[in-house]
Amino acid sequence: MKISLKIIFLFFSSVAIAQIDSNSVLGLPLVSSTTEMNSINGAQEGSIVYNESQKGIYIFNGTNWVSPSGSNWLITGNNGTTSSNFLGTTNDIKMQIRSNNLPLLEFGRRQTLGLVQNFPDYTDTNQPLIHLNGNGNVAALQFAASGASFYRPMFFTTANGSFRLKGSSGGTDLFEIGSAGPANDGRMEFIIGDDGNEPIVFKRYDYRNGRFHTELFRVQGSNGGANAKPRFGININPQQVSLDPTYNDTSSSGYNVANSTLQVGGSISTAILRTTSNISLNEDHHTVIITGTHNITLPAANSCSGRLYIIKNISGNNRTISTYKTLSNGNSTTVFNSTALWLQSDGTSWQRIN
Incomplete structure (x- = not known):
């Protein structure tokens, strides 16, 4: 009996398969x-x-x-779409775009995406948000730049939570801006270079006179060598420069490089005060006018190497100050009446330099 059932089953299966032929397909x-x-x-x-x-x-x-x-989004693209068509959701569910099954890009309200935090600017639950999720730990956004020979422009995050932007400058040079550092020791970095004295330039824009830029200040190396010294120049290139829509204008030819660690093409203002009582100097002070029976206390010389103070005594009498070295390298604690005393710390003592 079992053998008969098997034969019958195989027979009808073969008939069913044989019946699906080209003549049976609906055209x-x-x-x-x-x-x-x-x-x-x-x-x-x-x-x-x-x-x-x-x-x-x-x-x-x-x-x-x-x-x-036509009512679906096709992997080969749609034709005949209208302004009422869109890709997304109509309810409060996050929308994801995936590759390799990773939700690289997410859309939704901040709360819907689970990104509400109790910090300023992260608390708005209804804030419309585009979230570059990456792999959930780090993400990057890179831009096409065929003119860049090496460093294609990219925003990216790192495993320690830093956020950075890097890319090409001048086709072959590098610029990079971003955060870095371990916990509670963070920093903000501005990087320019590759193998020359490429500057970081701060400019102002003006729409008048045909639209132009004026350089405010620049920071760069003293030369193109690996051991170049830092140079900071303020208002050393004040000329009005027409905008270049190609962003291919030079920043070196016709421009000055600071001739010292700091060069200022203009005035400098420092702190100045008139005493009203005894005073202990710190980083808030520079020039001090002694107007009465007031004594001066200097900070420890080893706490502020290089700092300079100017003390002028118009009180009518000699006044007392912390110990400093005289021009003959002796010790003194006096600011003589009707004199100005210039003192600078050498890291060990306060030295009179005038």
């Missing part, structure tokens, strides 16, 4: 092109054809032939 009317399809007269609503040129099925809606896939 649709064929049109070779969209033009031919649109020229059909008398089509009834609901009629179906297969468009060979578009490789798809079309249904007549009573007015036009439409593809049933």
Whole structure:
């Protein structure tokens, strides 16, 4: 009996498979092109054809032939979309765009994306947000720049939570801006270079006189060598320079480099005060006018190497100050009446330098 049942089963299975042949497949009317399809007269609503040129099925809606896939987003792209079409969600669910099954990009409210934090600017639960999620730990956003020979521009995050921007400068040079550092020891970095004395330039824009830039200040190396010294120049290139829409204008030819560690093309202002009582000097002071029976206390010389103070005594009498070295290298604690005393710390003592 078991053998008979097996034979019957195999027989009917073979018959069922054999019955699905080319003569049993339901065929649709064929049109070779969209033009031919649109020229059909008398089509009834609901009629179906297969468009060979578009490789798809079309249904007549009573007015036009439409593809049933037109209500979906296709991996080959859509045609005939309108301004009412969009890719996304209509309820409060985050939308994701994935690659390799990683949700690289997410869209939604801040709360919907789970990104609300109790810090300023991160608390708005309804803030519309685009989240570059990456792999959930780090992410990057890179831009096309065919003119860049080496460093293609990119925003990126690092495993320690730093956020940075780096890219090309002048085609072959590098610039980088961003945060770095371990916990509770963070910093902000501005980097320019590669193998020369490329400057970091701060400019102001003015829409008058045909639109121009004026350089405010620049920081760069003293030369193009690996051991170049830092140079900071303020207002040393005050000329008005027309905008270059190609961003290919030079920053070296015709421009000055600071001739010292600091060069200022203009005035310098420092702190100055008139005493009203005894005073202990610190980093807030520079020039001090002694106007009465007031004594001066200097900070420890080893705490501020290089710092300079100017003390002028117009009190009518000699006044007392912390110990300093005289021009003959002796010790003194006096600011003589009607004199000005220039003192600078050498890291060990306060030295009189005038």
